[in-house]
Amino acid sequence: MQIANFGVEEWLNTWEKKAKYDISQSSIEALTLEELIGLDGTSVRDYFEGLGKRALDYGWIEGSNEFKELVASLYQTVQSENILQTNGATGANLLALFALIEPGDHVVSMLPTYQQLYDIPKSLGASVDFVELREEDQWQLDLDVLKAKIQPNTKMICLNSANNPTGTLLDKATMSAIVDMAQVVGAYIVVDEVYAPLTDEGEFVSIADLYEKGIATNSLSKTYSIPGIRIGWTASSSEVAELFRKYRDYTMICGGVVADELAIHALKNKDKILKRNKKIVADNLAILKEWVEQEPRVSLVSPHYVSTSFIKLDIPQDDHSFCIELLEETGVLLVPGTAFDLPQHARLGYCCREENLRKGLELLSEYLRRFD
Template sequence: MDEYETTAKYNIAETCSASISMKELCELSEVKTSANDLIDLTKPLGYGEIRGATELRNSLSRLYSSRVLSLLSPDNILITPGAIAANFLVLYSLVGPGDHVICHYPTYQQLYSVPASLGAEVDLWKAKPEKGWNVDTEELKQLIKPSTKMIILNNPQNPTGAVLKNSLLQEIIEIASSHSPPIMIFSDEVYRPLFHGITPVDSQFPPSILSLGYRNTIAVGSLSKAYSLAGIRVGWIASRNPDIVGQCAAARDYTTISVSQLDQQVAAFALSPNTIHGLLGRNIGIAKTNLELLEKFVIKHDEFCSWTKPVAGTTAFVLFSRDGQPVDAVELCKRVQEKTGVMFVPGDRCFGAEFRGYVRIGYVNHTSVVKEGLAEMTKFMRREFDDVPLMDDVAQ
């Protein structure tokens, strides 16, 4: 991403919903506010509240407490500079040598590489493409060891756009809670609540891991992916267990004393009842529109493309093959960008060697970018795709 995104004409590898300005954010709110009034210019710019602004944590508390019997206290939420910092703090605070961790896979590399770097033993709980990127709880049971301390989930999942459904989450909690000692469940939920292929009225709609009554759960979120505000660098850690939040807060004292007050003011406005519905409605609308464009592309090229259609988040994992063999995805991505200016991410380079031929496509960018990028990709498929090497040819 760092190497190629600055030169891409059509960046449809981006994982954030189409970014918005403060002016656009204000226009989405039910209470019309000028961007000039969004920030309190009279507020002294000290560290502020160390664990996070009360207004912001109250908004998050309200979101996590919706549709559940047990409210989540704002004291059980720690604000961080983005979800990447939140993930690192959780793992740094809770995992170390002698611990065993099980990680839902494929996923963001941080979630399994960081615990390994901290000395933990890591096993991957693999979702399978032939099963629609579902996972098997019997396999999870077989992975558990006496030293298993944490199960790491990514829900909705990057890069596939699949979700772990309600009944499956219940099974995971039953397995974790029956272990002695009980296993912590850590869920990276940064793509929540961008659901566009499943709705809350569906019995299998996936709630946050914090909503299922198990105390030893941790959720991480941010304003970057579903809320279009990556530039303000606001994320959070939330748990039903205050001791977990306390350990993360203690570790954060050595990395980030507090998060920018200016960023938190914007975040609190975005998550307020007057703004969040307009913001999410915009992004879900973009996701549905653009996913339809991507689906038409996959169908048009079904001789070469296959996928499991995403139901949530911003990313799709598409397999490109020819004559029944996966193409060299790294070479495909390089040639596509060179010839068309379209940027994808190669699956085997970024998510594991077994994902040969896969590319990750970020489709919740501005619709014009996705539409024009896929049009250029269609020309590439017609003119250049036959020359992309197959993985078997590369191996030889």
């Protein structure tokens, strides 16, 4: 099987541990184990004493019943038996694509988006057409262009809402219009929903609650700040979940008993996590916007209260070499737009610690002055 190099992951694998001021990441500042366990007043010692006699066997293959029930409660219509635990949202996307895409299928994807959503279908022998998001349109999906790309044999529409890297949202009205288009040809819709917005504005709705052939992929990595436990899921109809089970056996046996328990603890305390993260997003987004207003070589379409943003760079240098030299000379890490097939941009992850963000932006501005 031939597949393209994974741009953003390859970049981070190479450079992220060399950064002093990492403002590239798309998660909200990760919780420590102590912070996670302490959300309900429990100490790490007491928590793990309770787990101390737990056998480290395979545990629940699809995720424990409690995990599945807690995840199902995040949706309006999805039943717990139709939640399948995966290795992060990356594993959820892989499962959906591996199970449904065959050679000769036709897929429509947005661009930019998470590279999995179009390069895995290509590697499986599907043809992929793109609906390109445009900065002048505020990175919004053009429904007329999408409709024109859909063919009678379109098997799947792959979307990402909120979008990585731009942080823009497909609202309920837009998603309903896309469902209407998909129903005409019987296409599946896979939506990577790992960047659920931390605001009530914009009418976010999960595709799993809108469409019987809609598949939502998600995880605890971004909105819930615990990427290190590597727990995600698919949410779908019973028919799709039953199909996925066969393919899931080839991609993942289980998430492990400790990770499942930590996921349950996080979901039980989700209101506390979301309160913390809403503050981080709101406070840091205000800092980012103020910086952009004062920085003549950067522009930004504001993200929709999610943890990723995509700045445009007005510089006489390609973004890839710029980001390498920026890191080597200042310790500041961004992800170049070329990793998302959009040169002269960069992903700026603003939901890190405030002091890290402020210092990273200060050094970035100082570095940009060499082009004045």
